[in-house]
Amino acid sequence: MNDFMNTDDKNDVILGAAAHELEQMVDQVCELIGTPLAETTELQRQVLAAFGFGAVYSITHRDRLAEPQAHALSIRMLTKPFNYSEQQAVDFADDLIRVASNEEAHPVMNTIIHRGINGHIQFTQEDHEALARNIQEIMAAVQQQG
Template identity: 80%
Template sequence: MTEFINADDINDVILAAAANELEQMVDKMCELIGTPLEQTTELERQVMAAFGFGAVYGITHRDQLAEPQAHALSIRMLIKPFNYSEQQAVDFADDLIRVASDREVHPVMNTIIQRGIDGHRQFNQEDDEGLERNIQEILTAVQSQK
């Protein structure tokens, strides 16, 4: 008996792997900054989530995900590991997409997303030093703006 793998099953496997990769990256970021996610401030969590959205973009490009898959992956990342409610995650993902599409909407957040694209590359290349410097620079810059 021959089993067929359908496209939905393949997409589910790709999205599950991508979600796992994002969780590992967030865990690594928290390890590098020396603060567990549950001990970050709301501002730090938002910055790290925007940075993570840059990683979603990197994964989307690498794995050639369709727009709905990228959107679902963004929402999934905001729910787990960032612990936003479903509605918060949907709203935040929509904001991040808008910011990523138009730098003028929020130039600082757009820059954080762009740095997250670099951070994803650093994570995959196991460049912990570069990733730590990248996220620390952003957190320091944002905190000095308060």
């Protein structure tokens, strides 16, 4: 059956699976911090989105996605489950990409993105304790700065 799938269809399947994986990870992270996504503050939501962007990077690397696919996946994650508008998601994704490639642009967010890369690995290895510790440390640090 796969012989009949064209490249666009395969990309859709890969991106759909990656989007689903991201949603599961976000759900689990929210469960670990004890706050449903809908009840987070805007700052918490941005932190979780940056952490999730780290997971996008991890998935992009693992699945060897092209840059446009990674960008699409980032926007998809920001619109669902984070509920940013499409324009907000595009702008935020562009900011996250800029920060991920330039630590000086925003050192704290860069660190959160990199912790999200580790968080994705912890999620896929089902290391709930390490994932919980990872996100809780970030949230505590951000609350102190806030």
